[in-house]
Amino acid sequence: MLESPRTATSGHGPSAPWELRLREDFFSQYGPALLPLPESLETSRLYLALKRSTRYMDEGIREAAQELFSDPAFLASVSLSVLVYFAAWLAPEPLFSKAFAAALTVRLSLLVGVVELGRLAMACLHLHQEAEAATTPQELEAAAERFSKALGGTTLRVLVVVASLGVPQVLPQVPKGGLWTLLSPLRHAPAGGPALESIASVQLVANGSLVVTGVAAGTSATSLCGELATCAMVNGAGGAPGGSSKLSTRYGKPHTRQNPPHNEAIEEELATREAAGHADLRKNKPQVDARTQPVLDPNPAKGVRFRKPDAASVRPDGIRHNTNYVSNSRDMKRELGAFDSLVRSDPKAIHELYLLDGTLVRRYIPPGVSFP
The missing domain is CATH 3.40.1350 (Trna Endonuclease; Chain: A, domain 1)
Structure with a gap:
């Protein structure tokens, strides 16, 4: 794989049984692949480039990322994230029609902003394009380095969330504490559950608004209150039944019910x-x-x-x-x-x-x- 990207890392060869099951589970949550899918993810250039990218990540997240990306099943799930979920962001007006993907998109958009998600999707696209075009190990290495330099702690956590939430069993058991805390799933990111499970689709339109259909049919969260958005869903699309969010009070009364x-x-x-x-x-x-x-x-x-x-x-x-x-x-x-x-x-x-x-x-x- 290190010596001949043109032949050995082109994704040829049958998929392992575990990979076939992983694909089925992932597609059931996120929908079909929107970019060409290799016969085997483990032997694809994208997989190898993702694995190499951890070498160039910032020191603060490198060790935890290497722990995660050393697991073949998890790395295959990250590859599927690029080919399925993040590829959907590349359309002029991205549409997420799978309920799980739609709910996750709303959650992530409220947390990190539409712009940040779009940047990550573009970095994923560039990695896929450059990896597929690589003819030497040096070109593949350069693609991996450019991708890692485009990632920050936040965007890497988003990548981990998308790869692991759809198929929770692929998440490696990384020791808690230390650097792992830098890559722990984004707070409040999990999709589904009573709050958002009824969302039917989410579409990003030209002015940067998210149009959510389902429980909140026709609702538009314009620009999501900025990139640091924490605005609540409206018309019953978020929170507990009745439109209000359930607040944790183990350590004291709610800080504020509006946030x-x-x-x-x-x-x-x-x-x-x-x-x-x-x-x-x-x-x-x-x-x-x-x-x-x-x-x-x-x-x-x-x-x-x-x-x-x-x-x-x-x-x-x-x-x-x-x-x-x-x-x-x-x-x-x-x-x-x-x-x-x-x-x-x-x-x-x-x-x-x-x-x-x-x-x-x-x-x-x-x-x-x-x-x-």
């Missing part, structure tokens, strides 16, 4: 910390130090003396850890100001600010404190 993804991000973060042995778990409560003493901003902006971190806890080593989330790009300036206030109030604590998709915006680590 369910924000609330769920906080709940999930606190659950992760509890599992890691953190103490004094706090959800949207006034800032305190590691001894649970209230702290105030010595240089308050606009008269705001104290802040309420979205998620706060004390690590097993006694260090307070505060985290806030940004739901909308328009609020970034305000959230950065709140972050600076948190740091001024307690410079001995760890402070972080994230987008809802898990992208780190800013982090403060006190001198002498370790952070994995």
Whole structure:
């Protein structure tokens, strides 16, 4: 495979039985392939290029990606994602008529934005085209490198979600913690369930709107409130029956009923910390130090003396850890100001600010404190 892409990696040869089952399961969820399908994914240039691409990924995600892409079944599922799901984004007005794919498209669009999904689809198309055109190992290597450079942590997670949700059994058992957390499935991304299972189709029209038919027949989520969208579905297309989203309250009352993804991000973060042995778990409560003493901003902006971190806890080593989330790009300036206030109030604590998709915006680590 390494020596002769023209002959050995052209996808010739019969598919293994496990691959045939994988294809059937994948097509049942996402629909038929929209790009030419090789006889065998394992011997295709696309498969080999995807496997090589992990060599060139950023250091922060490379190790976890290599763990995932070393599994043949998962890598075959990623290949199918390129040939089936992401290929659908390349039409002038992409249409997702398979219920599962339509529901997943709505979820991902609300989380990462239509533009980001389109960029990932284009990167997948370019990889497929360049891999098919490769006549030497060097050309295949170059295609793999260009593809990896086009990926970020968010888009790689989207790729993992699309490949694994349709056929959950192909997801490798990667050790939890460490770098795996950078590639964990996007929060709130799973499709289906009572919230979105009745969506019939989703179409992206020329002005960047998603037209959803089914429960929300005729509803248009124009531009999805921007690329950092967290807007709720309307007319019963999202949330619990009756049009309202079910909010988790294990760690405290809802952060806000108007922004369910924000609330769920906080709940999930606190659950992760509890599992890691953190103490004094706090959800949207006034800032305190590691001894649970209230702290105030010595240089308050606009008269705001104290802040309420979205998620706060004390690590097993006694260090307070505060985290806030940004739901909308328009609020970034305000959230950065709140972050600076948190740091001024307690410079001995760890402070972080994230987008809802898990992208780190800013982090403060006190001198002498370790952070994995």
